[in-house]
Amino acid sequence: MKKIHIKKSKLRKNTAFDRINYAVMTVVAFVMLYPLWYCIVGSLNEGMDYLRGGVFLWPRKWTLTNYKAVFLDKSILSAFKVTIAKSFIATITGVLCTAMVAYAITRPDLKLKKIYIPFIMLTMFFSGGLIPYFILIMDIGLYDSFWVYIIPPMFSAYNMIIIQSFMRDLPGELIESAKIDGASEYRIFFQIVIPLSKPVLATIALFTIVNNWNAYFDAMMYTTSQDLQTIQLFLKKIITDPSVAKGVGAAASISIPDRASTITPQVVKLATMVVTALPMVCVYPFLQRYFVTGVTMGAVKG
Template sequence: MKKVSVTKKNAFDYLNIFLTVVMMFIMIYPLWYVLVGSLNEGQDYLRGGVYFWPRAFTLSNYQAVFSDQTILQAFWITILKCIVGTVTSLFCTAMTAYAITRPELKFKKFYIPFIMVTMFFSGGLIPYFILINGLGLFDSFWVYIIPGLFSAYNMIIIQSFMREISQSLVESAKIDGASEYRIFLSIILPLSKPVLATIALFTLVGHWNSYFDSMMYTNSQELQTIQLFLKKVITDPAVASRLGSAAATTIPEQATKLTPQVIKLATMIVTALPIITVYPFLQKYFAKGFTMGAVKE
């Protein structure tokens, strides 16, 4: 009986390992396929059969992408948007979450339902566009920042975490004469690093992947984000062809080997790589930030 149970357990483990490897392959291979294609010569790529490694290795596709100053400007705007948008949104949302956790907050029963309603109802795209235009945010960098200063969903997660912080710390700080702002900045925020890192990751990825706000609420090419640039490269063959033509002046020996398809693949990698690089540094806080505020004693 003992040998049978061990055999069943080993078989189950092997099945888990096999399914895990299959799932990893399914999730990783699409990105690997794009990377391999981006490192292959364009004319050779048209022959097909490039699945697991480059058949004719080249970096000319990336040179073609970066030969256009538009993508560099889009990178700068997107990075600035991510940094400013994440910091300001995190601070405003965390400050609201802290206020909600305070029992002495006046009209608290009114604020919470008012905030919750915004999660389920909105005015729609046209009224929102009219509001953005009326506030003078249209075709302005601040259209990326001000509308996203507060998130009701993120506030719920943060305040659930803050409720688990010992109230004796807050009471001791008040006895010592600390103001609410001092308590929030010096005690609550440092103790909330796990959940703040988790929300920061969500917000950062959201800002990086967003293209709709740039497409709808800006006209200037200087305010174009990297994701909108990627969308244009993928959907408009003329944009990818223009990148290839611009690269012909800097790498004329490779100009005939460039094709719109491999330039699209290179652009995908360029836009995805930065956020993939940042994720591992915040991943360790991910599970901790979600679970610590969810379990009640």
């Protein structure tokens, strides 16, 4: 009877803790999600009606005109194309090159291994600074070029450490048996190591694609051409410069003159924010299962 009483009291305590935990997490989730919801609600509301205020939880006057205005702007469409190409190419090359270095570091027969690792670690803590880096970009011909988005982020020391920590725990006997069968290092890497490292590579790919999608500083500093403008840089301009948002509305008024009076800079900003954030919100669920697997496997191996 005592054991049953103790179990029931523990169950009550756990239930009370769970309720408090659920309540706290619900509040945290609401605080994190509401800003995005607020942008969605405002972007789906008529502009002139939105200026009256009071639109917080649900659109008062529904409309898709704000999104039509955004997608009718050629600058935004061009920025989207650049951002999509930049994000996916930089993610693929960055993860691949970083994984190659990580695999090489895990090999015990790598020559000068003790020299490479300190130099790689040094780049995590020290850099030449912004001005020397800008001069370097100019000297090697990457300034105002699409390749400025691809070549500099091809390797990350921090990501390399995470990947090599995972690869170090892969069965060494599998790699040795492949070598005995005559497999080259490239074949071992692409046909054995890469498939076994999918969880950690997907996790790094998720971090990398989000960072590339959200980055605007590289476009702002190292490009001047409008054809190389990214969506995040355009979003920065549309938020900080009211004339840019007015220009989007004015351009849309030509194609949709009957709804031109309802488009305001405020709702154009909100619609642009939603359109900018939506692709990453859609991509994340597909990579989340790999992310959870990678974290779990890393915790078990640790």
